[in-house]
Amino acid sequence: MAVNGIQEPGRSPKTVASLDGVSVRRYTTGQVILDDITWTVRSGEHWALLGANGAGKTTVLRMIGALMHPTTGSVEVLGHRLGRVDVRELRAHIGLVSSAQKVPQDAAARTVVLTGHTGTVQPLWRKYDDEVRQRAEELLAELEIKDLAERPFGVCSGGQRARILVARALMADPSLLLLDEPFNALDLPSREDLIDAMHRLALTRPELATITVTHHLEELSPSIGHVLLLKEGRVLASGAAQEVLTGEQMTRCFGRPIEVSRHEGRWLARSGRS
Template sequence: MTENQDSRAVVALRDVAVHRRSSGQEIVLDGIDWIVRPGEHWALLGANGAGKTTLLRLVGAAMYPTLGSVEVLGDRLGRVDMRELRARVGLVSAAQKVPLEATAHTVVLTGATGTVQPLWREYGSAVRERARVLLAELGCKEFADR
């Protein structure tokens, strides 16, 4: 992989390891090299405890590696304000609880603020219309109010 090819990466992990210390030293990930370029689609498969969620937390700028380097959208973890980087990353987790009464339109709106709970004052008419357009593009406009 040349430096020029790496610079276009959406995500670049180089010799990444994540160690957790609970009872002794348990290695969660070790020696991970992974490049994701614009337009690529990936699926992570593995047994429970294999490190899939840990890997996604790294690329979602939700945690740091123990060893190695992680670059997300051109910024290296440890050299960038993680809060600012997370604002540019779309990460959906089962740990995030969407309000049960939220409509599909409301859920799409929350993407504009990177939140799970709606921030109603932040959604002007342009943001609300964009959410409707996105639902239509996904073939889900009939679910907007459900």
């Protein structure tokens, strides 16, 4: 089986992930986590996945990342349906960035990036030839963290760690990049550095699709063009950002009055008066 993200002639934009009638239930309690989710992500699209805690955001991301299967419905990623594909091979072509990723704290940033080539926690040095090492150097430079190459991951700031993990995820040249709350616990400068980095990636990699899970509109880069709103495991709204990110929709999603504004491509949400 060959899994890749190369754009095929005459098939642009290409579907990179789709959920069709997907539901997820806990077998032990029967609790509904997701209910009848249908959603499609195409190459070059940049999506934000928003919703209150418990809305099902991480569960959706885990399925698209080939880390779990639905109870009912179908999930296709990079042209392959879950349940009919070796998920280990599929995961090698999906970039994932999460603050919960296990990374050796004493490993140098360059080493952490290199492990993205093998998809391992610990480095497999024999697998990293000159070409692989050169790619790691290029990604460190692209994410503007080349000066951190020898610094242990554990002493890097939160923002630096986030960009190191993005570089690691890009080592496999994925068609799909998943970001699970990448801005968690970042201060303002670090947040803005990461937003700038994600915007540059969108401009330099026109075929790359991204999905970002976040709680805050302020964390969305100007490249985010689509939004999926989840509420209690169901799709509340899905589509172009300017159509979904409205005060009315956000109020329905979060259950309190919310005002939404936009300035120079960046979004802002604040509590409105009841």
